[in-house]
Amino acid sequence: MIFDPSLNIVTLVSIGEHPLSGRPRRAEQDARALELGLKLVADNLQVLYIGQAKSPATVSVLKDYLGMGLGQIQVLDVPPQADISNTLLENFKANCPDIILTGGRAENGESSGMIPYLLAEQLNIPIVTSITDIVSIDMLTGLAEVLQALPRGQRRKIKVSLPFVASVDMAAPAPRQSAYGCAMRGQLVVKDFNQSIDDVGQRHWQVNSAQMRPKRLKIVKAKTAADRFKAATAKIQGGSGKVIYDSKESAQEIFKLLRDEEML
Amino acid sequence: MSFAEFLPQLLPILILLGLVLAVIGALRRILLWRQGQESTIHWAGLFSIPQRYLVDLHHVVASDKYISNTHVATAGGFVLTALLVILIYLFDVATNILNYALLASSGLMFVGAVFVLMRRINPPPNLSLGPWSRLPYSLLIFSSSFFVLTLPASGLLPIDSGSWLLAILLVVGIIWGVGEMFFGLTWGGPMKHAFAGALHLGLHRRQDRFGGGRSTGLISIDLEKDKLGVEKPEDFKWSQLLSFDACVECGRCEKACPAFAAGQPLNPKKIIQDMVVGMAGGNTAKFAGSAYPGVELGSHKGGAVIPIVDVLLEANTLWSCTTCRACVQECPMMIEHVDAIVDMRRFETMEKGKTPGKGAEVLDNLNTTDNPNGHAPSSRMNWAADQNLAVFGSDVDRADVLLWIGDAAFDMRNQRTLRAMITLLRAAKVDFAVLGDCECDSGDLARRLGDEATFQRLAKTNIATMSQFEFKHIVTADPHAFHCLKNEYADFGGHYDVYHHTGFFADLVKNGKIKLNTNNAISLTYHDPCYLGRYNGEYDAPRYLLEAMGINVKEMERSKSKSRCCGGGGGAAVTDIPGKQRIPDMRMDDANSTGAEIVAVACPGCSQMLEGVVEPRPQVKDIAELMLDALCEEVV
Ligand code: SF4
Ligand code: SF4
Numbered sequence: 001m002i003f004d005p006s007l008n009i010v011t012l013v014s015i016g017e018h019p020l021s022g023r024p025r026r027a028e029q030d031a032r033a034l035e036l037g038l039k040l041v042a043d044n045l046q047v048l049y050i051g052q053a054k055s056p057a058t059v060s061v062l063k064d065y066l067g068m069g070l071g072q073i074q075v076l077d078v079p080p081q082a083d084i085s086n087t088l089l090e091n092f093k094a095n096c097p098d099i100i101l102t103g104g105r106a107e108n109g110e111s112s113g114m115i116p117y118l119l120a121e122q123l124n125i126p127i128v129t130s131i132t133d134i135v136s137i138d139m140l141t142g143l144a145e146v147l148q149a150l151p152r153g154q155r156r157k158i159k160v161s162l163p164f165v166a167s168v169d170m171a172a173p174a175p176r177q178s179a180y181g182c183a184m185r186g187q188l189v190v191k192d193f194n195q196s197i198d199d200v201g202q203r204h205w206q207v208n209s210a211q212m213r214p215k216r217l218k219i220v221k222a223k224t225a226a227d228r229f230k231a232a233t234a235k236i237q238g239g240s241g242k243v244i245y246d247s248k249e250s251a252q253e254i255f256k257l258l259r260d261e262e263m264l
Numbered sequence: 265m266s267f268a269e270f271l272p273q274l275l276p277i278l279i280l281l282g283l284v285l286a287v288i289g290a291l292r293r294i295l296l297w298r299q300g301q302e303s304t305i306h307w308a309g310l311f312s313i314p315q316r317y318l319v320d321l322h323h324v325v326a327s328d329k330y331i332s333n334t335h336v337a338t339a340g341g342f343v344l345t346a347l348l349v350i351l352i353y354l355f356d357v358a359t360n361i362l363n364y365a366l367l368a369s370s371g372l373m374f375v376g377a378v379f380v381l382m383r384r385i386n387p388p389p390n391l392s393l394g395p396w397s398r399l400p401y402s403l404l405i406f407s408s409s410f411f412v413l414t415l416p417a418s419g420l421l422p423i424d425s426g427s428w429l430l431a432i433l434l435v436v437g438i439i440w441g442v443g444e445m446f447f448g449l450t451w452g453g454p455m456k457h458a459f460a461g462a463l464h465l466g467l468h469r470r471q472d473r474f475g476g477g478r479s480t481g482l483i484s485i486d487l488e489k490d491k492l493g494v495e496k497p498e499d500f501k502w503s504q505l506l507s508f509d510a511c512v513e514c515g516r517c518e519k520a521c522p523a524f525a526a527g528q529p530l531n532p533k534k535i536i537q538d539m540v541v542g543m544a545g546g547n548t549a550k551f552a553g554s555a556y557p558g559v560e561l562g563s564h565k566g567g568a569v570i571p572i573v574d575v576l577l578e579a580n581t582l583w584s585c586t587t588c589r590a591c592v593q594e595c596p597m598m599i600e601h602v603d604a605i606v607d608m609r610r611f612e613t614m615e616k617g618k619t620p621g622k623g624a625e626v627l628d629n630l631n632t633t634d635n636p637n638g639h640a641p642s643s644r645m646n647w648a649a650d651q652n653l654a655v656f657g658s659d660v661d662r663a664d665v666l667l668w669i670g671d672a673a674f675d676m677r678n679q680r681t682l683r684a685m686i687t688l689l690r691a692a693k694v695d696f697a698v699l700g701d702c703e704c705d706s707g708d709l710a711r712r713l714g715d716e717a718t719f720q721r722l723a724k725t726n727i728a729t730m731s732q733f734e735f736k737h738i739v740t741a742d743p744h745a746f747h748c749l750k751n752e753y754a755d756f757g758g759h760y761d762v763y764h765h766t767g768f769f770a771d772l773v774k775n776g777k778i779k780l781n782t783n784n785a786i787s788l789t790y791h792d793p794c795y796l797g798r799y800n801g802e803y804d805a806p807r808y809l810l811e812a813m814g815i816n817v818k819e820m821e822r823s824k825s826k827s828r829c830c831g832g833g834g835g836a837a838v839t840d841i842p843g844k845q846r847i848p849d850m851r852m853d854d855a856n857s858t859g860a861e862i863v864a865v866a867c868p869g870c871s872q873m874l875e876g877v878v879e880p881r882p883q884v885k886d887i888a889e890l891m892l893d894a895l896c897e898e899v900v
Contacts, residue, residue: 018632020640025632067617177624179617180717181492 004139010046010097011037012088012115013073015061016107024057026064029103031175033168034068037101038176040134046074046097050084053077053190066186067178073186076193083199085118090197096123099144100165104130113167120165128160130169137162152233271413271431275353278438282446283350289450290459293509296543299568300502303469310466312474317465320474324596331514334379338403339458341373342445349410352417363418370411377403390515390533394552399444399454406441409434452544460509461597468598469503480589480799481751482606487717493610497542498568504604508539510597513553517591517601522829522851523836527844528584529556532591532601535581539604542566542576556581557843572608582608583620584841587712587834588794593825609714619713621839627715634704634722636838639674644701647679651686655700662734665689665696665768668749670742670868671705677875678868681741684892685765689739691895692777696739702729708744711752713835720756723748727758741765741888743795743867744833750800764796766866766887770805773812779896782814788890789818789860789882791851791874792827793867806866806887813894818858828854832869848873852881864890 011034016027037045049062053075062073078087092100105113120127132155133147148156149169160166222228244250258264309316325332348366351357381400387393413434449455472479485492494500517532518524524531537551549562559578566576573579582605591601613619619627629638645655653667654660667689672678689696707722738760740746750762763771772778790810796802803824810817822828831837831847852874855863863882865871874884 020638020642021633023632025628069617177613177617177619177627179614180487180715181615182617184487 005044007041008097009037009041009099010048011101013049013065014106015058024061027103027107029168032172033101033103035175036168036172048074050076062188063183064178067183068176069182070186072189075188075190077190078193081198083197085115086197089122096163098163102167104167116165116167125163126160127165128158129167131166132169132172278442279354282442286446286450293450297502297505299498300500300505303501303503306467306471309471313462313466316474321596334376337372338376341369341376344369345373363414366414367418370407373407390518392513392553395454396513402444405437406445409437409441457510457512464507464510467503478801484755485716492614494607495571495611496569505543507599508536511536516594520590520594522847523584526847527557528841529559529580530584531556536599538576543568580841583839585834586829586836588829589798593798610716613714623713623838626838627718630705630710630718635671636709642701644673647673654697656697656733660697663695663697664736665694666735666738667696667698668738668740668745669698670745672868681886681888684888685741687892692772706745706748708748709835723753723756727756738762739765739768743793747795747799766805770808780813781894781896784813784815784894786815786862787860788815788862788864789820789855789858790864791870792824793870794829794833796866797827798825809887818860820854820858822854830870830873832873848877852877855882
């Protein structure tokens with residue numbers, strides 16, 4: 001534990017899905033968010049799951065999270081048609097934590113990656129995305145310093161005021177091993193959440209399984225190993241980009257790009 | 265008072281004192297063992313102690329004739345001498361026959377002790393020094409004192425011969441001798457091995473090991489327990505604590521241990537001695553043998569209720585072990601090092617979540633994809649796309665043979681072996697089928713990494729899958745799967761007739777179902793896989809097959825039960841604990857020194873480890889591949 005134990009940190013976890021076997025597992029980003037939370041406040045970390053508490057997949061994966069050394073996980077049991085973000089919001093409105101840690105997006109389901117944004121917007125607090133670490137928190141000024149992951153292993157240090165929402169990047173330290181014994185002994189504290197709000201929008205949706213998206217072919221121009229190394233490590237040299245403030249002008253620019261790419 | 269009157273009065277007191285102290289010590293020691301957890305007490309085994317000593321123990325010791333003869337003389341002499349001394353000098357049953365018998369037995373013991381002493385003139389590094397260097401002198405003093413004492417009584421010397429000086433010398437000798445041999449027997453001297461060793465032979469946790477039997481499967485644990493695995497010495501079974509006390513610090517295990525030789529921080533002898541320290545409390549400074557390579561001696565301490573890892577020994581010590589069982593095979597006291605190591609690993613993995621190296625990743629993969637490298641379960645049969653195999657469930661429901669593929673399915677090197685095996689089975693017209701994508705990893709790796717939960721899940725899944733189909737035998741090229749299916753699935757209701765491919769092919773060759781070319785003048789040596797050889801006693805079938813191909817096997821110095829591990833077992837390749845050299849390199853050196861051009865293997869793990877050695881080196885070929893080369897196509 002490196003921070004004030006009175007700090008109220010909540011990590012949200014979800015049920016992940018292995019990309020090859022399709023089996024439920026700890027979601028990789030959520031597990032990293034949990035690892036970060038444990039590093040910051042150890043036993044004082046609160047872990048929250050919202051979903052169908054009784055499904056066997058849920059129980060087995062939550063146990064995997066418990067195996068990381070948690071005493072308990074709070075489970076908000078909601079029906080499948082519930083709107084997760086609104087329900088979460090109800091939960092946090094009364095008692096907003098200092099920091100809410102989440103993964104970037106779920107590994108299955110809608111996987112829109114919107115939860116952290118919606119929470120931040122509705123709670124009216126800042127959001128930092130793709131963080132790898134929280135390096136310091138000054139309780140007096142209420143400012144935290146976080147590291148944000150950028151491409152190619154670069155990091156950006158950002159100051160953000162408490163309370164805030166942070167989504168954790170895959171570049172954050174890998175989660176610790178889940179130990180079977182702790183997993184079996186940890187508690188799932190299930191709360192029936194009867195104020196859950198139905199996701200009205202979803203009612204009329206049709207769900208199809210996703211199609212593999214075509215990938216743009218990468219043409220390697222490098223002839224030598226040194227060139228390839230440079231291509232893999234060098235910073236992208238921007239330059240062709242422009243900053244456009246006028247909305248009409250930017251729409252025009254997007255339109256042009258889509259046309260160039262023969263998408264329109 | 266003369267010499268003749270003084271001694272007879274003092275002697276019974278000394279002997280009685282020695283015996284009483286020995287009994288008190290014994291009770292104390294038993295209390296130490298009872299700190300351990302409950303386990304079945306095999307009372308009947310106590311009656312077999314003499315037989316087990318003479319047959320099973322000596323079977324191990326006899327590989328070194330010098331010490332086995334020495335031990336028979338010394339130990340036999342001592343037991344007789346002790347009994348006679350008690351009869352004659354404590355109970356005063358003095359007949360001439362008894363006196364002569366005592367002369368003979370103490371003489372025998374003396375001769376034995378002389379050989380013990382000679383052995384220690386230039387002791388090999390695996391022998392412990394310290395109190396163990398004192399022991400031969402104590403043996404000499406004990407035997408000679410009673411010999412001299414009995415001379416006058418036997419009438420070979422006049423009764424009042426000798427002087428006060430001799431009397432005093434005798435008294436000192438007897439105090440020393442009785443002290444070491446009676447008091448030290450139960451108070452932690454080197455002679456403790458006789459007391460604890462005898463009980464351990466009788467009450468051994470694996471009774472099946474005696475009388476030519478074998479018991480090598482790991483013992484399963486109840487996953488509902490409050491604590492999984494061993495954290496503190498008191499978490500061992502009492503019978504394990506007893507077994508640690510039986511160690512004679514002979515260092516045969518140390519000499520055989522591949523990890524020790526590679527300079528990894530492991531020495532099986534020291535692990536056992538550390539457990540003794542843990543059980544009795546104290547520090548490791550008194551240990552008079554070789555340290556764990558790279559770990560300073562005497563910097564650790566222990567107690568029955570003090571956690572072992574990080575206090576008594578370092579975690580890397582546990583994770584260096586390849587579970588090759590060479591130590592267990594060599595141990596004259598039948599101590600089970602691998603059981604103890606895996607017990608402690610279980611706590612590290614299942615309670616602390618601290619499997620080192622790639623361990624955590626591999627266990628995660630096993631749980632999400634049923635194979636250690638995280639390949640898509642649906643790609644398990646990709647290697648056999650051109651093989652047209654019958655798959656249980658989709659093509660057939662019964663076959664004579666279930667061919668167990670194992671994780672070699674995902675490894676390009678070992679797919680060659682699998683292909684060879686299939687051609688051979690077809691040549692012999694064997695009716696076989698595979699489980700296809702439904703097969704899961706056998707659980708061997710998970711179990712040896714201490715993840716009993718994952719092992720049990722995999723075992724139960726495989727058993728449930730196999731229960732849907734009808735087959736007579738299972739055949740596999742992987743000795744690890746072979747061992748699990750044969751010896752470790754029974755605990756979960758899986759009873760099968762399992763063959764390793766070498767055993768199965770040997771039968772086919774014997775029955776004329778496979779005809780092999782006999783003029784293969786290749787220069788070849790054979791590497792015995794631990795899980796085929798020491799774990800399952802199969803040394804002959806692979807050699808039979810090689811000979812059937814007309815190959816004259818150039819045996820390595822360390823072969824059969826003394827074979828040196830390839831370094832890949834027990835998850836050692838996954839935890840990858842650094843040492844001074846790599847185990848497979850050492851094994852390749854063994855092979856090189858035979859001058860062979862090919863190393864025949866019979867395990868996908870061995871072929872990976874040995875092929876990982878940099879060239880130039882002998883070629884590595886599985887026996888199935890060699891057989892394929894030598895297969896006579898039958899022209900009908
Ligand atoms: S099983 Fe093998 S590696 Fe492990 S301690 Fe024994 S001899 Fe050494
Ligand atoms: S454990 Fe066995 S082989 Fe090793 S030193 Fe002790 S008695 Fe000898």
